[in-house]
Amino acid sequence: MPQLQFREAIREALVEEMRNDDSIVIMGEEVAEYDGAYKVTQGMYEEFGGKRVIDTPISELGFAGIGVGAAMNGLRPIIEFMTFNFAVVGMDQIINNAAKLRYMSGGQVKIPIVFRGPNGAAGQLGATHSVSYESLYAHYPGLKVMYPSEPGDAKGMLKTAIRDDDPVIFLESEQMYGLKGEVPEGEHIIPLGKGKIKREGSDVTIVAHGKIYHVAKKAAEELAKDGIEAEIIDPRTIKPFDMEMVIESVKKTNRLVIVDESHPFCGIASEVGFQIQRDAFDYLDAPILRVCLPDAPAPFAKNLYDYWFPDAKQIIDAVKTVTYSK
Amino acid sequence: MAIIIDMPKLSDTMEEGVIAKWNVKEGDKVSSGDIIAEVETDKATMDVEVFDAGTVLKLIASEGDAVPLGGKMAIIGDEGEDISDLLDGDSGGSAKKEKQSEESSKDDQKEEKESSGDKSDEKKDFDPIFGDLDKDKKEAETDSSSDDDDDGRVKASPLARKMAKEQGIKLSQVKGSGPNGRVTKKDIESFDGPEKAEAKPEQPAKQESKKPQPQAESRGTHEDVPVSQMRKAIARRLSESKFTNPHFYETIDIDMKKAIEVRKSLNELSDVKISFNDLVVKACAVALRKHQKINSSWMGDFIRKHHGVHVAVAVAVDEGLVTPVVRNTDQKGLSAIGAEVKELAGKARDKKLQPDEMDGSTFTISNLGMFGIEEFTAIINPPNACILAVGAIRDVPVVEDGQVVPGKRMKVTLSSDHRVVDGASAAEFLSTVRSLLENPMNMLL
Numbered sequence: 001m002p003q004l005q006f007r008e009a010i011r012e013a014l015v016e017e018m019r020n021d022d023s024i025v026i027m028g029e030e031v032a033e034y035d036g037a038y039k040v041t042q043g044m045y046e047e048f049g050g051k052r053v054i055d056t057p058i059s060e061l062g063f064a065g066i067g068v069g070a071a072m073n074g075l076r077p078i079i080e081f082m083t084f085n086f087a088v089v090g091m092d093q094i095i096n097n098a099a100k101l102r103y104m105s106g107g108q109v110k111i112p113i114v115f116r117g118p119n120g121a122a123g124q125l126g127a128t129h130s131v132s133y134e135s136l137y138a139h140y141p142g143l144k145v146m147y148p149s150e151p152g153d154a155k156g157m158l159k160t161a162i163r164d165d166d167p168v169i170f171l172e173s174e175q176m177y178g179l180k181g182e183v184p185e186g187e188h189i190i191p192l193g194k195g196k197i198k199r200e201g202s203d204v205t206i207v208a209h210g211k212i213y214h215v216a217k218k219a220a221e222e223l224a225k226d227g228i229e230a231e232i233i234d235p236r237t238i239k240p241f242d243m244e245m246v247i248e249s250v251k252k253t254n255r256l257v258i259v260d261e262s263h264p265f266c267g268i269a270s271e272v273g274f275q276i277q278r279d280a281f282d283y284l285d286a287p288i289l290r291v292c293l294p295d296a297p298a299p300f301a302k303n304l305y306d307y308w309f310p311d312a313k314q315i316i317d318a319v320k321t322v323t324y325s326k
Numbered sequence: 327m328a329i330i331i332d333m334p335k336l337s338d339t340m341e342e343g344v345i346a347k348w349n350v351k352e353g354d355k356v357s358s359g360d361i362i363a364e365v366e367t368d369k370a371t372m373d374v375e376v377f378d379a380g381t382v383l384k385l386i387a388s389e390g391d392a393v394p395l396g397g398k399m400a401i402i403g404d405e406g407e408d409i410s411d412l413l414d415g416d417s418g419g420s421a422k423k424e425k426q427s428e429e430s431s432k433d434d435q436k437e438e439k440e441s442s443g444d445k446s447d448e449k450k451d452f453d454p455i456f457g458d459l460d461k462d463k464k465e466a467e468t469d470s471s472s473d474d475d476d477d478g479r480v481k482a483s484p485l486a487r488k489m490a491k492e493q494g495i496k497l498s499q500v501k502g503s504g505p506n507g508r509v510t511k512k513d514i515e516s517f518d519g520p521e522k523a524e525a526k527p528e529q530p531a532k533q534e535s536k537k538p539q540p541q542a543e544s545r546g547t548h549e550d551v552p553v554s555q556m557r558k559a560i561a562r563r564l565s566e567s568k569f570t571n572p573h574f575y576e577t578i579d580i581d582m583k584k585a586i587e588v589r590k591s592l593n594e595l596s597d598v599k600i601s602f603n604d605l606v607v608k609a610c611a612v613a614l615r616k617h618q619k620i621n622s623s624w625m626g627d628f629i630r631k632h633h634g635v636h637v638a639v640a641v642a643v644d645e646g647l648v649t650p651v652v653r654n655t656d657q658k659g660l661s662a663i664g665a666e667v668k669e670l671a672g673k674a675r676d677k678k679l680q681p682d683e684m685d686g687s688t689f690t691i692s693n694l695g696m697f698g699i700e701e702f703t704a705i706i707n708p709p710n711a712c713i714l715a716v717g718a719i720r721d722v723p724v725v726e727d728g729q730v731v732p733g734k735r736m737k738v739t740l741s742s743d744h745r746v747v748d749g750a751s752a753a754e755f756l757s758t759v760r761s762l763l764e765n766p767m768n769m770l771l
Contacts, residue, residue, distance in 0.1 A: 254483075254485050254511055281484045282484050282485060282487075282488040283484070283485055283488075284483060284484045284485055285483040285484075285485040285486060285510050285511040285512075286483055286504070286510070324503065324504055324510055324512070
């Protein structure tokens with residue numbers, strides 16, 4: 001199986017889908033002539049031309065709205081945000097129009113659109129460019145949210161997102177674009193709402209998605225040295241969430257630590273924690289713990305940033321607490 | 327103005343006290359100096375005195391309840407006084423109720439009356455606070471009686487709770503290893519109590535015809551006895567002593583012939599009967615004055631040499647043992663020592679010893695001679711450095727001037743804390759004790 005970078009895996013999904021379906025177009029800042037701010041769309045302008053790979057002005061609200069209108073009229077647009085921090089400007093189109101038009105029109109229109117781009121903190125980019133948006137988008141009915149952690153997942157999930165007839169928020173990460181991993185060639189589909197057990201273990205279940213999955217993976221490797229075998233579940237799709245997989249795992253391990261790179265209040269960890277305590281209460285041997293960002297914006301200074309972003313040690317501490325091995 | 331009676335500090339080491347007996351009930355009038363309760367501490371059963379006059383408005387703790395130091399025991403005030411604010415925090419439910427507006431409490435009252443007519447007859451002045459307290463109590467009672475788990479307040483993880491129920495384990499008997507004593511999966515898995523087999527007595531009976539229960543039979547029956555405050559204290563203090571103090575033991579054999587003679591003649595004169603143990607106490611006191619190293623305590627980063635010699639005597643009581651102290655033992659005569667030991671032992675057996683009568687010893691003597699024990703070793707009674715274990719006086723053949731003649735001998739064993747005392751110092755002390763007992767007149771010097 002070929003080893004591809006995360007950006008190449010996404011590109012493979014985009015290109016393969018666009019070759020199959022003429023109604024797919026991609027729009028965003030620098031996606032065409034510049035080959036993409038993070039070189040995700042490299043070579044696509046050359047292959048598909050300016051009618052399907054479209055450079056937009058710096059106007060997120062505008063091109064998000066054009067995308068929604070195009071979707072209403074039969075196209076399957078993919079909107080690239082240079083980062084989801086900029087998509088905040090276009091949120092009215094995403095949350096009010098894309099998410100609700102099918103519902104408000106009684107099913108007369110569908111909005112097969114993908115909003116994709118990097119999400120979350122990526123080092124010293126300052127408070128306004130370091131936000132994780134998955135819980136916010138997952139909050140609103142009508143939006144599906146995906147956040148892959150590895151190149152192979154990214155390709156299979158993006159294909160699913162493009163083929164879905166409803167709006168999908170597809171989250172990536174600047175820091176993962178160069179990450180290499182095995183990516184199946186050709187038709188590779190990962191169904192919506194299907195998580196994956198990325199590491200089997202019997203002592204604790206760790207739920208981690210997106211970029212921070214890799215921190216959890218590192219923590220699990222450290223924990224194994226102390227004889228604690230963590231099971232890591234990557235839900236991959238944030239909404240709908242593969243709660244069943246987590247419940248089954250918790251039935252086995254009796255302990256749960258949720259790792260989430262967004263803020264604690266109303267975060268993904270809160271929802272997963274709530275549902276698991278409700279549905280797997282009798283299987284829990286310890287309170288559910290979570291590791292996430294502090295309830296504070298991203299600091300710029302390197303030392304503060306390192307303190308702010310969760311590291312493996314925090315995950316190890318949480319696991320040792322729930323396994324009563326501290 | 328109502329006041330709260332808190333659990334007083336009745337001994338230096340107590341952390342909680344168990345209400346052994348209430349001498350008053352709610353509604354009783356009390357005046358200053360009345361003994362309202364007896365409280366079992368880690369050392370003794372103590373009287374709790376009130377310093378204010380008034381009416382007992384509320385007994386917050388019941389007999390048998392363990393109340394932490396400073397915890398609320400009772401409320402005393404003027405008859406009919408509103409004490410709801412004093413109960414605040416004591417019972418969340420009642421406190422909240424009180425904070426509701428008057429109107430809503432009136433509504434409560436109405437509802438209460440309507441829902442239980444017989445109850446409203448009982449109470450002329452319905453009090454929303456006490457009304458609800460009683461209700462809670464009754465609910466708790468019915469809860470616990472209907473609940474076969476019997477684990478109302480045990481902290482346990484949901485999984486442990488489920489496992490315990492499935493396996494018929496009483497959670498209250500499982501020691502929790504988690505935070506705040508939370509019972510976890512591991513604790514249930516490793517729980518080996520025979521309760522497991524007994525918890526559902528009906529089931530084995532029904533299944534008997536189907537298949538025998540070898541496990542239950544082989545384990546037999548037993549009785550679990552709750553640990554008293556005194557046993558807790560003994561367990562804690564002596565475990566700590568035995569596990570942390572490096573004990574070493576030295577035994578010496580003492581010729582008691584002269585001591586027997588002296589005791590006989592002394593008892594002809596003394597009002598108080600002097601026992602052999604009194605002689606040992608006196609001999610030790612004199613020897614301790616001479617050997618200050620023995621009369622010391624390990625204090626962590628220094629050794630404290632006590633100026634006074636205060637010998638404690640171990641007294642067996644129903645629940646365990648106590649060690650009342652004969653103060654300034656070396657300055658007291660044999661009859662004074664005899665009288666004091668007798669009085670203290672009597673008090674100990676009646677559970678009337680006061681904590682200060684058990685504090686401040688510098689040395690302890692434990693005598694099992696009356697049981698015919700030849701010799702034994704005792705665990706040091708902290709903060710003492712040494713304890714003397716006294717055996718019985720035996721008739722033994724001894725060699726005197728080349729002839730085997732009948733002799734009277736007594737073995738004593740000194741347990742010493744090696745951090746304070748070395749072998750030679752202990753031996754010197756024992757040697758002095760022996761010479762004093764072998765020549766009792768020297769004690770009088």
